[in-house]
Amino acid sequence: MSTIPRFLACDNFMEDEDTEYVFHTQAPRFLARWxxxxxxxxxxxxxxxxxxxxxxxxxxxxxxxxEMVQWFSDYDAWLEVDEEE
Structure with missing residues (x-):
């Protein structure tokens, strides 16, 4: 089994489709809202x-x-490239 990534992007479209979260999976573990x-x-x-x-x-x-902001920026750029393909 592979290790869990350090950052995970999280959404809950049933609650609020505009809010984006990132979960930091390593100590200290926390959920952050963009x-x-x-x-x-x-x-x-x-x-x-x-x-x-x-x-x-x-x-x-x-x-x-x-570091989380940089990861999120890279993730957002990856999403845009993925949507274009």
């Missing part, structure tokens, strides 16, 4: 305490969130 206006993620649900995991190091938390 905010189009801020072009950033908001934490929707924490399954592990993010601040405790990084010992309140805001730079490490920001780096993880920036």
């Amino acid at each position: 905010d189009d206006e801020k072009e950033a993620f908001d934490i929707a649900e924490e399954y592990d305490d993010i601040h405790a995991h990084f010992n309140n190091n805001e730079a490490k938390i920001l780096a993880l969130m920036q």
Whole structure:
């Protein structure tokens, strides 16, 4: 069995077809909601305490969130290419 990817894109079209989420599958595990206006993620649900995991190091938390934004941007670009084919 292969390992679960670090980031998973999540949607729930039955609840809200416009909201996009990303689930971070490794510690610290959390669900983040994409905010189009801020072009950033908001934490929707924490399954592990993010601040405790990084010992309140805001730079490490920001780096993880920036990595997630980059992954999401790459994912979005991949979707556009896939739709064109």
